[in-house]
Amino acid sequence: MSPFRDPYSAKPFEGLKFVDVGCGGGILSEPLARMGATVTGIDAVEKNINIAQLHADLDPGTSSIEYLCTTAEKLVEEQRKFDAVLALEVIEHVAEPAEFCKSLSALTVSGGANVISTINRSMRAYATAIVVAEYLLHWLPKGTHEWSSFLTPEELVLILQRASISVQEMAGFVYNPLTGKWSLSDDISVNFIAYGTKNTE
Amino acid sequence: MNRAIVRRITPNIRTWRSTLKTFCSDTSEKLHGSDGDKAVTVKSSSLDSTDNVPQYDVAIVGGGMVGMALACSLASMPLTKHLNVAIIDSNPALLARDNIKKEDAPDPRVSTVTPATISFFKGMGAWQYVQLHRHAFFDRMQVWDYTGLGYTRYSARDVDKAVLGCVVENKVLQRSLLSCMEDSDVKKKIYPSRLNSMTLHKSSLLSGTDSISSEPSGSLAKLNLSDGDCLYAKLVVGADGSKSHVRKLAGISTTGWKYPQNAIICTVEHTEDNRCAWQRFLRTGPIALLPMGDNYSNIVWTMGPQQAADRRSMNEADFLKAVNDALDDGHGPHPQSERIGDGGILAWLRSDETSSASEHFEVPPRITKLASDRMVFPLSLMHANNYVSKRVVLIGDAAHTVHPLAGQGVNLGFGDANSLSRVIAEGVAVGSDIGEMALLKRYESERKAANIAMMAILDGFQKAYSIDFGPLNVLRAAAFHGVNYISPLKKNIISYASGEQRLPLFT
Numbered sequence: 001m002s003p004f005r006d007p008y009s010a011k012p013f014e015g016l017k018f019v020d021v022g023c024g025g026g027i028l029s030e031p032l033a034r035m036g037a038t039v040t041g042i043d044a045v046e047k048n049i050n051i052a053q054l055h056a057d058l059d060p061g062t063s064s065i066e067y068l069c070t071t072a073e074k075l076v077e078e079q080r081k082f083d084a085v086l087a088l089e090v091i092e093h094v095a096e097p098a099e100f101c102k103s104l105s106a107l108t109v110s111g112g113a114n115v116i117s118t119i120n121r122s123m124r125a126y127a128t129a130i131v132v133a134e135y136l137l138h139w140l141p142k143g144t145h146e147w148s149s150f151l152t153p154e155e156l157v158l159i160l161q162r163a164s165i166s167v168q169e170m171a172g173f174v175y176n177p178l179t180g181k182w183s184l185s186d187d188i189s190v191n192f193i194a195y196g197t198k199n200t201e
Numbered sequence: 202m203n204r205a206i207v208r209r210i211t212p213n214i215r216t217w218r219s220t221l222k223t224f225c226s227d228t229s230e231k232l233h234g235s236d237g238d239k240a241v242t243v244k245s246s247s248l249d250s251t252d253n254v255p256q257y258d259v260a261i262v263g264g265g266m267v268g269m270a271l272a273c274s275l276a277s278m279p280l281t282k283h284l285n286v287a288i289i290d291s292n293p294a295l296l297a298r299d300n301i302k303k304e305d306a307p308d309p310r311v312s313t314v315t316p317a318t319i320s321f322f323k324g325m326g327a328w329q330y331v332q333l334h335r336h337a338f339f340d341r342m343q344v345w346d347y348t349g350l351g352y353t354r355y356s357a358r359d360v361d362k363a364v365l366g367c368v369v370e371n372k373v374l375q376r377s378l379l380s381c382m383e384d385s386d387v388k389k390k391i392y393p394s395r396l397n398s399m400t401l402h403k404s405s406l407l408s409g410t411d412s413i414s415s416e417p418s419g420s421l422a423k424l425n426l427s428d429g430d431c432l433y434a435k436l437v438v439g440a441d442g443s444k445s446h447v448r449k450l451a452g453i454s455t456t457g458w459k460y461p462q463n464a465i466i467c468t469v470e471h472t473e474d475n476r477c478a479w480q481r482f483l484r485t486g487p488i489a490l491l492p493m494g495d496n497y498s499n500i501v502w503t504m505g506p507q508q509a510a511d512r513r514s515m516n517e518a519d520f521l522k523a524v525n526d527a528l529d530d531g532h533g534p535h536p537q538s539e540r541i542g543d544g545g546i547l548a549w550l551r552s553d554e555t556s557s558a559s560e561h562f563e564v565p566p567r568i569t570k571l572a573s574d575r576m577v578f579p580l581s582l583m584h585a586n587n588y589v590s591k592r593v594v595l596i597g598d599a600a601h602t603v604h605p606l607a608g609q610g611v612n613l614g615f616g617d618a619n620s621l622s623r624v625i626a627e628g629v630a631v632g633s634d635i636g637e638m639a640l641l642k643r644y645e646s647e648r649k650a651a652n653i654a655m656m657a658i659l660d661g662f663q664k665a666y667s668i669d670f671g672p673l674n675v676l677r678a679a680a681f682h683g684v685n686y687i688s689p690l691k692k693n694i695i696s697y698a699s700g701e702q703r704l705p706l707f708t
Contacts, residue, residue, distance in 0.1 A: 008631050031632030
């Protein structure tokens with residue numbers, strides 16, 4: 001692995017192995033593959049993997065993505081290791097978040113990156129992510145999210161720490177209804193994303 | 202969130218498999234050319250994979266100034282240098298290796314490039330090629346009309362700049378962009394033929410059938426060319442002029458109207474050196490004299506179609522007399538050079554006065570010789586209702602045409618090319634598919650507002666000057682005086698016309 005990566009190159013992730021846990025239709029896996037990463041996308045739902053595979057085959061830049069219908073735990077059993085493990089909008093759907101984080105950690109090489117995004121268990125999140133998004137604007141089907149399974153940032157940091165991952169940075173996503181655009185911000189009260197590194201042994 | 206959205210999509214997998222089979226035509230079929238003169242029979246070859254058909258990231262249909270500017274801009278940025286670009290244009294000049302010679306008489310097809318366009322070229326490294334050929338900077342401009350009631354003089358010094366613009370032959374601009382691209386090591390291929398048809402989703406756009414229930418953005422666009430070649434592209438750029446074939450194939454409708462005017466253009470010679478751009482509005486339309494260097498200038502004279510045809514066919518001596526009349530004191534008197542009186546009501550305006558407000562009215566140089574053929578072009582206003590469609594984007598005249606009265610047309614096109622190449626770079630930086638609508642819509646929202654504002658203003662001018670009516674003439678004269686003496690307004694106008702400002706009046 002080269003010591004310096006040019007953030008302005010078109011393929012900054014060349015030579016790195018990523019795993020996209022809960023990849024769905026490949027919405028995150030594809031851009032990462034285009035940016036040079038060797039991507040493995042996993043999802044527990046077979047239909048998602050089929051769609052993802054078909055879509056990725058249409059573009060030669062993404063046809064090398066390895067899609068597997070499996071879970072993080074099974075990948076740990078296969079002793080797979082990745083330079084970066086990404087689980088965006090997954091942990092709020094998992095029955096045992098602490099165990100899930102231990103699996104993510106086991107998949108990461110020492111010193112590797114972990115990126116987890118989820119929704120905060122706050123009143124604002126209940127109002128926006130559930131009431132507005134599911135019931136008013138119908139962005140998501142009703143019942144997609146359970147408020148009680150949301151994690152607060154503090155809880156996430158704690159369970160990641162117990163899984164040997166130190167959180168380095170956190171940010172929030174905010175939506176501007178006037179422009180219809182999402183952007184990164186310091187506001188972690190609704191959607192937030194955490195970047196952590198696996199402790200070196 | 203993405204998993205929830207994916208659960209809602211119900212694809213028909215069988216439909217996908219069957220559509221994956223058709224490629225460069227299994228049976229020979231007649232392809233209809235854009236003007237019907239070429240009915241080409243495609244070689245029958247049944248291919249089961251895309252291995253034999255070249256794939257490009259960007260296919261630019263139309264290798265004119267704006268199409269080449271986009272290609273050159275992509276070639277000059279580190280994020281987009283690696284993109285495979287195909288340029289489709291049947292113009293033999295693109296492949297010709299002969300250089301433009303200095304002794305050649307100036308071509309009457311010229312463009313006035315604004316300072317914003319010049320910076321764009323400099324940023325790509327293409328301006329140094331333009332400087333090798335004939336080009337003329339000008340730092341002054343004078344605008345007046347046949348009523349002789351007022352005039353406005355502009356100077357680059359009003360906005361603390363050295364030049365207002367530069368007049369360059371179109372072929373020089375095009376050749377400079379091509380040379381700039383050739384000297385860089387980018388992957389590009391020029392296809393010397395024309396686009397016949399285009400398909401997306403492996404189902405014909407033209408027949409309108411789309412049996413796939415969901416709309417994936419993953420499939421490529423397939424282009425069929427008139428010489429039988431075909432190629433795939435992630436993004437098809439329509440840079441093929443006002444009668445854009447790409448725009449028609451994409452089904453994008455337009456709004457606009459024909460002006461009841463044609464423009465006659467030619468190159469003329471005069472005895473004195475000229476570094477000023479002159480424009481005089483006559484009853485039938487404006488006549489512009491643009492400096493080209495070496496005692497040459499370019500004439501753009503707008504008038505009714507019948508008059509244009511007459512002026513084109515009349516002999517040289519008569520034509521030169523008509524031109525000198527149009528520029529000088531035929532059609533109406535010269536405006537008086539007067540200053541607003543010293544002191545008095547308007548003295549407060551003079552503290553911030555621009556240097557050009559104190560300049561007197563000057564008579565343009567006397568034209569002595571005709572140096573090229575006279576060409577006539579019809580004029581119209583056109584604006585595409587959308588600039589983007591699935592995997593298709595329009596730039597330049599394919600998206601909009603304007604009246605030449607302010608020399609803005611191609612500069613709007615260069616603005617489009619600049620904006621599109623930046624949007625593509627932003628897309629590549631985060632691994633997007635460069636043909637996806639969300640990315641292309643960003644380009645559209647950037648350019649539409651700016652283009653529409655400029656077009657509305659130019660159309661307004663065209664209409665304001667086409668009526669000869671006493672009170673309106675006085676209003677126009679007042680406007681001339683107002684712009685000439687109200688410095689903030691004049692500076693604003695110069696900034697806007699130079700391309701430094703995106704929207705008029707809102708700094």
